[in-house]
Structures are given as structure tokens and as C-alpha cells.
Amino acid sequence: MLKILSRLFGLFKKRDNLKIGFYGPPNAGKTSLANLLCMDWTGEEIGTVSEIPHETRQVQFKEKVEIEHKGKKMVLKIVDTPGIATKIDYEDFLGFGIAKQDAKKRAKEATQGIIEAIKWLDDMDAVVIVLDSTENPYSQVNLTIIGNLLARKIPVLVVANKIDLRKANVKKIEAAFPEYSVVGISAKKATNMNDFYDALFKLTKKV
Amino acid sequence: MVKKNFKNLRGPSIHIMPYSEIKELTITERVKKILNLILGNKVVILQGRLRPEEEIRLIEDTMAMVDHIKSFKGIELAVVDANKDESFFLKMRRGIARGLTGESNSLTVIGPASVVKEIKKDPSKMEVFFG
Numbered sequence: 001m002l003k004i005l006s007r008l009f010g011l012f013k014k015r016d017n018l019k020i021g022f023y024g025p026p027n028a029g030k031t032s033l034a035n036l037l038c039m040d041w042t043g044e045e046i047g048t049v050s051e052i053p054h055e056t057r058q059v060q061f062k063e064k065v066e067i068e069h070k071g072k073k074m075v076l077k078i079v080d081t082p083g084i085a086t087k088i089d090y091e092d093f094l095g096f097g098i099a100k101q102d103a104k105k106r107a108k109e110a111t112q113g114i115i116e117a118i119k120w121l122d123d124m125d126a127v128v129i130v131l132d133s134t135e136n137p138y139s140q141v142n143l144t145i146i147g148n149l150l151a152r153k154i155p156v157l158v159v160a161n162k163i164d165l166r167k168a169n170v171k172k173i174e175a176a177f178p179e180y181s182v183v184g185i186s187a188k189k190a191t192n193m194n195d196f197y198d199a200l201f202k203l204t205k206k207v
Numbered sequence: 208m209v210k211k212n213f214k215n216l217r218g219p220s221i222h223i224m225p226y227s228e229i230k231e232l233t234i235t236e237r238v239k240k241i242l243n244l245i246l247g248n249k250v251v252i253l254q255g256r257l258r259p260e261e262e263i264r265l266i267e268d269t270m271a272m273v274d275h276i277k278s279f280k281g282i283e284l285a286v287v288d289a290n291k292d293e294s295f296f297l298k299m300r301r302g303i304a305r306g307l308t309g310e311s312n313s314l315t316v317i318g319p320a321s322v323v324k325e326i327k328k329d330p331s332k333m334e335v336f337f338g
Contacts, residue, residue, distance in 0.1 A: 086266055087281025087320035088273050111270040118267045138328045140284045144266065147259030176330070 016075040021124040026053040026083025028132045029161035032187035034080040052096045054110035069197040082113030125207045126155040133160035134167040137176040155206035160184040219322040226255040250318035256286045283323040287333045288313045
């Protein structure tokens with residue numbers, strides 16, 4: 001009975017302002033991609049980017065991002081999340097010239113950010129998994145995130161970012177996740193964004 | 208006969224965990240048991256795999272501990288599955304449907320990040336690097 005009611009409610013659910021989460025490991029380019037979207041459609045960035053891992057240490061979002069593509073429109077709530085990792089060592093930040101106290105603070109904020117990102121998982125309507133296409137896609141963090149989205153029946157789009165780099169291997173990501181749409185892009189150079197928007201519109205239809 | 212005193216042995220060790228050891232436990236108890244072993248400097252090799260919600264809970268609780276325990280840096284975690292011809296999606300779906308993922312042909316390695324430096328993995332094999 002509850003299922004029937006939920007489906008009936010779903011028919012009348014407002015499709016606007018769907019919550020789209022950007023998830024993935026640290027330094028994959030989640031904020032770069034979210035910034036690109038937000039700049040294109042709202043004129044404002046969502047957050048700062050850096051080569052230092054765990055730059056995003058709090059969930060940040062932009063409401064009412066109205067996207068128009070090939071004559072179609074949709075309004076999204078973009079949710080950019082801290083990169084999920086299984087370990088955090090403040091000493092890793094020292095190599096980037098960060099002072100010890102600041103590195104410790106960054107590590108503490110990063111652990112709390114990961115917990116916050118995980119808590120937000122249940123709240124997403126759909127998720128864009130952003131992966132670095134120069135890295136091995138079989139890391140357990142990637143598999144754990146996707147496994148949880150699958151268990152929660154949350155639609156997923158996989159983005160293979162950084163295709164501008166020589167070591168990029170989109171095919172490896174496609175081979176790792178053959179059941180999902182994989183789009184290769186470069187958020188830094190805004191490459192292949194047409195295909196990304198095509199895939200994003202398809203993703204929201206699955207909600 | 209020389210009586211060995213294992214309490215005097217120090218350093219990391221490997222704990223082989225048959226799934227039966229955690230089968231009857233709740234998600235909280237499972238994660239707690241694994242993390243207690245990890246804090247004891249043990250690398251846990253678990254028969255089977257945790258469910259997705261248990262894996263994410265393990266990461267969540269690990270982060271909470273990194274935040275509170277000074278010398279703890281986190282964990283390395285990897286799962287390898289013997290059914291290499293079966294996709295990740297199918298394995299997961301089957302695992303979720305079955306609930307008892309310990310019955311699968313998977314093997315899970317979980318170690319303290321201070322001991323296990325890296326786990327390199329492709330779909331059917333893994334290499335564990337100790338530091």
C-alpha cells in the first residue's frame with residue numbers, strides 16, 4: 001500500500017529543483033565541474049578549487065540552477081560534496097607548503113566533511129560520480145559509493161574527468177562500470193560539455 | 208616444552224576472519240569489531256564482503272576515529288571477487304538481494320593505513336603494500 005501511495009505521489013512530484021549530488025574521491029574535479037555548471041547558468045561559482053587534496057571540506061550547494069540545453073530546461077539544486085577517502089594524514093598536506101597547525105586543522109575538517117558527505121547520500125535524487133580518468137577506477141571508495149547508490153536506487157552518471165591529460169583512460173572507467181553512462185570530459189578546459197549535458201538530462205529522467 | 212608468550216610479540220599481524228565470526232552481528236557490532244582489530248594494529252582478511260551500507264558505515268566510523276584518536280590515520284580497504292567474469296553491478300545486485308554477502312566468493316582486506324600503505328587492485332586481483 002505504501003509503495004502504491006509513494007508511486008502515486010511520485011507522479012505528481014515536482015520535477016524541478018532535483019538534488020544532484022557530485023560525489024567521488026578527493027581531487028577528481030567535483031568542484032571544478034560544479035563550478036563550470038554554476039558559472040554557466042548562475043554566473044557564480046560554488047566553491048574554490050585547489051591542487052591540494054580535500055580543498056572542499058563542507059557540503060556546498062547552489063539552489064535553482066536553471067539549465068537549458070537543446071531546447072529543454074530543468075532546474076537543479078547542485079550539491080558539491082567533499083571527496084570521500086578512507087584515510088586522512090595531516091602530514092600529506094605539509095608537502096604542499098601548509099604549516100603544521102593548518103595541516104592538522106585541514107585534516108580534522110576533511111574527516112568531518114567526509115562524514116557529512118556520507119550523511120547527504122540519502123538525500124540525493126540523482127548523483128554524478130566524478131572520477132579522475134588518469135587514476136585506477138577500481139578503488140574501493142568508488143565501488144563503495146556506487147554500491148550504496150545502487151542499494152538506495154539512486155540514478156548515477158559517471159563522469160571521467162581530466163581527459164585533457166595524457167594518462168587519461170576513459171575506456172578503463174567504462175570497463176569498470178559497464179552498466180552506467182560514462183562521459184569523458186575536462187572540467188578544467190570545458191571539453192565535451194555537450195555530451196555531459198545530454199547525459200545529465202537523461203539522468204534526471206530516471207528520477 | 209617451551210611455553211611461548213604471544214603477549215610479548217609486537218607489531219602488526221593478520222587476523223583471518225571467517226564470515227561466521229560476524230554473521231550474527233548487527234551493522235554497528237560488525238563495524239566496531241573490525242575497527243577494534245584495526246586499532247590493535249591488525250590487518251583483517253574477511254571471508255566474503257560487507258554490504259554496501261556496512262562499507263560506508265565503516266568509512267564513516269573510521270573518519271570519526273581519525274578525528275578523535277591522535278595516531279590513527281584511517282584504513283586501507285579492498286575487496287576482490289573470484290567471479291571475475293561477472294560485472295561489479297551484477298555482483299552488487301546479487302549481494303544486496305542476498306543480504307548475506309559472506310556467502311560470496313569475495314575476500315576483503317582491511318588494514319590500518321599506518322601498516323597497509325596501498326592496495327592496488329584490478330577486478331580480479333589485488334596487491335597489498337605494507338609500509
